[in-house]
Amino acid sequence: MGARLIAIYRVRSDASSILQRARAIAVEQSVEMPVAAITDASVLTDIVGQVEAIEPAPDGAASDGVFTVRIGLSAATVGRDAGQLVNMLFGNTSLHDDVVLDDVVLPDEIAGAFPGPRHGLQALRQRVGAGPRALTCSALKPQGLPPRALADLARQFADGGVDYIKDDHGLADQAYSPFAARAEAIAAALAPYRATTRYAPSLSGDLDTMRRQLGVAAAAGIDAVLVAPMIAGLANFAALVRDHPGIAFLAHPALAGASRIAPPLLLGKLFRLLGADATVFPNHGGRFGYSPETCRALARAALADWHGLRPCVPVPAGGMTRDRVGEMLDFYGRDIMLLIGGGLLQARDNLTAETAAFVAEVKSHG
C-alpha cells in the first residue's frame, strides 16, 4: 500500500452518527461512490479513504457534537499538483456545512513535490538590510489613484524607511492604473531606495497575464510580488513560484474564506508549502474576526520546522495602527512583518513622518 496523507477535519455531529459521517467523508474525498460497488482490489486497499481516528475536538466537548476526524487519503491520488491536493483534501467536502478542514499531515513524497519558500524570512531581511528585527510594510491605496499618485505615496513611505511596500490587493490592471504603467512608475520612484525598501506589485488575471506582469515587473527591477492564491488557483500560484526563483512571493488571503479551511492550515502551512515567502492575514482585534489563538497558530505554522521548508514571514494586517506595534511585537515576537496601510495613510501630509515613527518604534522595540 502506498503512502497516505492525513486530512484532519472538525465535524459537527452527534456522537451516535460520527462514525458513519466520518466514513462518508472518507469515501467522498476518495472514490466518491458506494464502496460495495468497487470491484478492483487495489482500489479498495490503496485508494479508498480510511478513517484513522475520531475523537472529541479539544475545544468542543463531545456533548457539543464537534469531533476531530483523521482520514487517510492515498498520496498517489494527488501526485505533484497543488490543485489536486486541495481537491483531495476538501473539494466536495467543502460543500458540506458541517465540516471544517482543520489540518493535514503530509508524507514526504507530497511535501517534497512543492518547493516551499525560495527566500523566506532570512532573505527578506537581508534584501532590506534589516538584521534580526521585525520587518515593516505598508500598502499603496486607495485603488482609483493613477500611477503617478501611487508612486508619490511610495516615495513618501520609502523616505520614512519602511522595508516593504505592497500594492493594495484591489490594484489590478484597471484602465485608470494599468499594471505596467503603475509598476514602472513605482519602481522608478523607489530606485534610489533599493538598499532599504522593496516593492511588491499585485498580480491579477489568468496565469498568462500574471506571467506577463511578472515580466514587466522583473524588467523594472522589481523582485517581489503579491498574489492571492485562492483567486489565482493554487496550481497557478505554484507554477509562478516554480518558474520565477528570483522573485519573492507575498500571499494575500483574498477569497480564502472565514471559516471552512482553518486559517493556520491554509494561510500558514499550505501557502508556505507552495512557495509563499510571506503570508498576509487579518490580525486579531482589527477589522476581521480572527481570534488571538488563530493568529498565533497561523504565525507558528508559517515559521515552524516543517519538512525542511524555509520559514514564511507572518504578516498580520487589517486595520493595524501604530499604537499596536509594541503589543504585536510582544505577541508575535520579531519573526514577523508588521503591515500598517490605512493607519499610516491617515496622516496625509505627514505620511513620511508617520512612517518614520512606525519604523522607529519597530526598530527600538525590546
Added chain:
Amino acid sequence: MGARLIAIYRVRSDASSILQRARAIAVEQSVEMPVAAITDASVLTDIVGQVEAIEPAPDGAASDGVFTVRIGLSAATVGRDAGQLVNMLFGNTSLHDDVVLDDVVLPDEIAGAFPGPRHGLQALRQRVGAGPRALTCSALKPQGLPPRALADLARQFADGGVDYIKDDHGLADQAYSPFAARAEAIAAALAPYRATTRYAPSLSGDLDTMRRQLGVAAAAGIDAVLVAPMIAGLANFAALVRDHPGIAFLAHPALAGASRIAPPLLLGKLFRLLGADATVFPNHGGRFGYSPETCRALARAALADWHGLRPCVPVPAGGMTRDRVGEMLDFYGRDIMLLIGGGLLQARDNLTAETAAFVAEVKSHG
C-alpha cells in the same frame, strides 16, 4: 460617475449596528482604507463603495439579525478580469464570518466582458440528438482504476445509451491513470457511439497543463471537458473558454463551498457568465445539504434570461439514484441533465442494463 455593479450580501448583525457594518463592507470591498484619509475627489465619488440599501433579509426576520445589504461598486475596478470580479465582490469580505455573498447585479459593460456559454442547453442536446427532453449523464469512477478499466465502464454506459459521460472530478493526471492515456482510451472506446454519447474528461493542474490536456482531448476527437473553476481560478477558467470555442465546458463545484458564496450565484450565475455550458451541483436529498429552494434557485439562475446569455444546463447530482428520476424531472422540468454515477455503478455486471433503464425512464417521463 461610471457604472456600478451591485453586490448583495446577507449580513448577520443587530439592527443598531447594521448601517455601520454595511458601510464597513462598502469600504472593505473598494478602497480598503479610512475614507477620511482619501484626498482624491474622483476616488471619493467614483471608487469608494456605496451602501445602496439595507433591509431585513426575506427569510430572516430583522429580529433574528440578518439583513440584505446592497453595495454599489465601481465597474472600472473590475475591468474584464474574472479573478478581479470575485476579488471585488468578496475578496476580503470572505474572511468575515458574518457575511454571505448572496447575489450580484451587473452593468452591461461587465456582463459583456464575458462570453457566457458558447454552446449551452440547445447545443448539448443537439450533439447527442436528444430533442427537447432532459439529458442524461454518468461518471467514470472510482479513481484508482487504470485507463482500460475506465474505458470499459464508458463503453457499458454508452451501450446503455447515456448522453454524456464525465470523469469523476477526482480523476486528474495520476501515475496509475495519466490524463492522456485515459482520454485517448476512452475516446477510442466511445468512437462508435459518437451520434448518441459524448465524453468529458476532467482537467487538472495549472493553466498550461489544462491547455495541454485540452489539446490531447481535442486531438482524440473529444469536444467537452469538466473543470472545477474554484480550483482552477476563475480567470483561468474564463481563459480556457475564450481560447476553445468548440469545446463544451461542464463546471464542477469542487471547493466552491469554502468561500460562502450563495450557490445560485456562484454555480448558477457566475460559472455561466464565465462560460459554463453545464453546471454540476449537489441535489437536495442526496449526500449534500442543499435545500430544495437552493437547488431550484440555482437551476433557475443557470437557465433564466440574463444579459442575453445562452442557458447553462443544470446538472443536479451527488448520490442520485434511479428511483428519484421521476421526482427530479417533476421538480426541475426537462431543461436539465440528470447525473447518476455511483447509483448506476452499483449494478456492477448489469451496468449496461441499469443505464438503459435510467435512460428509458428519462425518455418516457411526462
